[in-house]
Amino acid sequence: MIALVDYGAGNLTSVRKALNAIGAPVWTPAVAGELGRAHGIIVPGVGHFDSTKALTDEWRTAIKTMVEDGVPLLGICVGLQWLFEGSEEAPGVQGLSMFGGICRGLTPRPSEMESKRGQTPGCTVLKVPHVGWNSLEINRPSRLMAGVTSGSQVYFTHSYAAPVIDDTAAVCEYGVRFSAAVEHNRVAAVQFHPEKSGDTGLRILTNWANAV
Amino acid sequence: MLSKRIIACLDVRDGKVVKGVNFEGLRDAGDPAALARRYNVEGIDEVVILDVTATIESRQARAHTIAAVAAEIFLPLTVGGGIRTEADAAAAIDAGADKVSLNTAALSDPDLITTLAKRYGSQAVIVAIDAKRQDDRFAVFARSGQSGTTRDAVEWAREATERGAGEILLTSIDRDGTKGGFDCEMTAAVSDAVNIPVIASGGAGTFEHFADVFASGHADAALAASIFHFNEHSVSELKRFLQARGVPVRM
Numbered sequence: 001m002i003a004l005v006d007y008g009a010g011n012l013t014s015v016r017k018a019l020n021a022i023g024a025p026v027w028t029p030a031v032a033g034e035l036g037r038a039h040g041i042i043v044p045g046v047g048h049f050d051s052t053k054a055l056t057d058e059w060r061t062a063i064k065t066m067v068e069d070g071v072p073l074l075g076i077c078v079g080l081q082w083l084f085e086g087s088e089e090a091p092g093v094q095g096l097s098m099f100g101g102i103c104r105g106l107t108p109r110p111s112e113m114e115s116k117r118g119q120t121p122g123c124t125v126l127k128v129p130h131v132g133w134n135s136l137e138i139n140r141p142s143r144l145m146a147g148v149t150s151g152s153q154v155y156f157t158h159s160y161a162a163p164v165i166d167d168t169a170a171v172c173e174y175g176v177r178f179s180a181a182v183e184h185n186r187v188a189a190v191q192f193h194p195e196k197s198g199d200t201g202l203r204i205l206t207n208w209a210n211a212v
Numbered sequence: 213m214l215s216k217r218i219i220a221c222l223d224v225r226d227g228k229v230v231k232g233v234n235f236e237g238l239r240d241a242g243d244p245a246a247l248a249r250r251y252n253v254e255g256i257d258e259v260v261i262l263d264v265t266a267t268i269e270s271r272q273a274r275a276h277t278i279a280a281v282a283a284e285i286f287l288p289l290t291v292g293g294g295i296r297t298e299a300d301a302a303a304a305i306d307a308g309a310d311k312v313s314l315n316t317a318a319l320s321d322p323d324l325i326t327t328l329a330k331r332y333g334s335q336a337v338i339v340a341i342d343a344k345r346q347d348d349r350f351a352v353f354a355r356s357g358q359s360g361t362t363r364d365a366v367e368w369a370r371e372a373t374e375r376g377a378g379e380i381l382l383t384s385i386d387r388d389g390t391k392g393g394f395d396c397e398m399t400a401a402v403s404d405a406v407n408i409p410v411i412a413s414g415g416a417g418t419f420e421h422f423a424d425v426f427a428s429g430h431a432d433a434a435l436a437a438s439i440f441h442f443n444e445h446s447v448s449e450l451k452r453f454l455q456a457r458g459v460p461v462r463m
Contacts, residue, residue, distance in 0.1 A: 011332065127408060133214070198287055
């Protein structure tokens with residue numbers, strides 16, 4: 001069974017529905033103590049980094065222990081950001097520091113790439129939040145992104161982003177280059193929403209669930 | 213590069229798709245889930261369910277429709293029409309909507325935007341603005357275009373953004389149903405005034421209209437209903453057309 005961690009940040013219906021569609025059984029643990037029976041853990045999230053405060057020391061310790069025992073962990077969106085050291089969005093809130101670096105705010109600014117190419121001439125600024133389908137650059141092989149090629153598009157909706165690091169498995173560019181997917185051993189995370197990204201998203205979720 | 217989004221709108225009444233739909237050759241005529249499934253295959257980027265009845269009695273029927281559509285597609289799903297209260301929004305989201313679209317309720321109770329943005333995040337809150345040209349401004353109308361307001365679309369879009377809206381869905385009442393093209397000037401005025409994505413709606417008749425609203429209308433996404441119903445391959449044909457014109461789209 002996969003534990004879908006509910007810390008009150010938005011709704012989990014879509015993630016649960018996508019996991020059901022790929023045949024992965026899932027439940028939402030009521031207390032951290034229940035995590036012990038998980039074969040995989042998903043930390044989802046939409047909204048504000050501050051909401052991850054609800055993941056108290058008890059949850060943090062339980063999740064870390066499970067990861068040390070080799071249980072696969074998947075962070076989605078704010079769930080990815082929480083696996084880094086922290087975020088500018090909520091400077092006082094500690095991430096889990098599974099990955100090195102701080103998440104920074106995307107900045108609205110002229111889109112150099114678009115104006116240079118003369119495409120969509122009206123689109124002169126990058127709007128924040130970054131909402132919609134953007135393409136991935138697969139920069140190294142990973143279990144999570146197996147079979148997904150560079151140029152594949154997935155659905156993003158976020159205002160903060162994690163830096164590109166050695167563990168980055170896929171990069172996206174929106175004004176800056178940021179980590180779209182990271183993977184280190186059994187810990188993986190995506191900034192986009194695989195549950196909203198059509199067949200590409202289901203494939204990524206299946207890749208992860210197959211390792212559970 | 214971020215793609216321009218193509219969004220299909222399903223106008224639903226009592227659980228059936230209505231409005232300008234040519235159902236010939238479609239076996240499950242009027243079934244929102246069947247239509248959503250077809251659009252998904254064709255490559256639509258998002259789906260909006262607009263419940264044009266949305267009375268209290270139809271709330272349960274709406275939840276059923278949302279769940280049926282959500283079961284077919286793994287794409288962003290927005291529900292609008294009759295979302296008056298936090299409870300209405302919660303019911304839509306619990307049934308499987310990722311975003312709710314507020315129109316009349318946001319005008320009469322702007323705090324609802326903030327309440328929902330705090331509860332679900334701004335990405336879940338779309339403010340829909342129905343506007344028409346009046347003298348030299350874009351006048352906002354409520355109740356499906358029936359009641360005038362004192363608001364201007366550009367100012368209202370700015371205020372909605374400050375209150376926590378994540379996207380603006382801008383419909384031109386003048387163009388809606390005409391197939392004469394989007395109101396690019398109005399769309400650009402609103403899009404340039406806010407830093408959140410603007411979805412253009414009303415007037416789509418040809419592929420050229422979409423290219424125009426992305427170029428001169430500065431739209432981040434375009435929404436249409438009936439244009440997609442006439443040809444089985446029109447969503448994918450539209451995308452190929454836009455790609456050839458240099459508009460970034462998800463293929």
